[in-house]
Amino acid sequence: MLQSVVTAALLLAAAAHAHFTVQYPATVGEFKDDDEDQSPCGGYSPDISSIDTIDFHVGGDAVATKSTHPQTTWLYRITSDALSSNNWTQIYGIVQQSGPGDFCVDAVTLPAEYVGQKAILSIVGSGIDGTLYQCSALRFVNGTADKPSACVNGSSISASYVSDDTLSSMVSSSTVGGDDSDDSSNEPASTTTSSPSDTSTPNAAPSLHTFSTSGMGALLTTSAMVLAGFAFML
Structure with a gap:
């Protein structure tokens, strides 16, 4: 019994320190x-x-990730030169995911003038263990993509648009709002609710679905803390 409790505590602690993976692209x-x-x-x-x-379809395409953290804030940005630190363009509103598991934004759009161009997509996740990075190489094409099978959302996930100064500082321009500028009006509105309000930003509301939570994320986090404390006392 004690061995099972200790094993469970170690597994939950390891999960809490794991990173994220990109499921699509x-x-x-x-x-x-x-x-x-x-x-x-x-x-x-x-x-x-x-x-x-x-x-990657400029009329709408998906970005799917999997995080084991209780909370992750996402930045989606592109560049034609990943070696340049100041040439990144934000392509979707900054989103905060609450609850561990699969998360997908299924209708990321870009201006039509990107068609034919290539770019590096950098997916940046900010969580309990700092800022983490993964990249995909894209070629922008016309049309709207079919939703990939990897684009799913966990039953315990909720999401909202937030403002994050640290992540915002990692881009020099933005297509959010429909133009390539760094005007603050293109930033997603800050919200403390799990349901983003509709805005005029094309990448900031209709494509981000809100998911009802069962409290599983909080339960896992609490369980990890209790089990880890119990294992420590042993």
């Missing part, structure tokens, strides 16, 4: 969990001119 470079805190792509420096790309 496929990422570039070898995934190294220990390097995921290295900007811009988790320890990998891609050259967009020499790597294979994935079609």
Whole structure:
């Protein structure tokens, strides 16, 4: 019995310190969990001119992730030169995920003038263990994509648009709101609710679904704390 409790505590503690993975689009470079805190792509420096790309539809396409943290704040940004630290463009409102598990934004759109261009998509996740990075290599195409099978949302997940100065400082421009500027009016509205309010921002409300929570995320976090404390006393 005691061994089972200790094992469960260790597993939950390990999960609390795990990082995130990208389910869609496929990422570039070898995934190294220990390097995921290295900007811009988790320890990998891609050259967009020499790597294979994935079609990404400017009329609407998905980005799917899986996080084991109780809370993660997401930034989605692109660049044609991942080696440049000040050439990133934000393409979707900053979103805070509450609850561990699968999370997907299923209608990321871009201006039509991006069609034919290639870019590195950097998915940045900010959580309890700092800021983490993964990248995908994209080629922008016309049309709207079918929802990929990897685009799912866990039953314990809720999400809201937030303002985050640290993540906002990682971009120099934005397509959020429909133009390429860094005007603050293009930033998603800050909210403390689980249901983002509709705005005129094309990437900031209709495509972000709100999910009813069962409290599972809080339960797992609380259980981890209780079990870890019990294991410590043993």
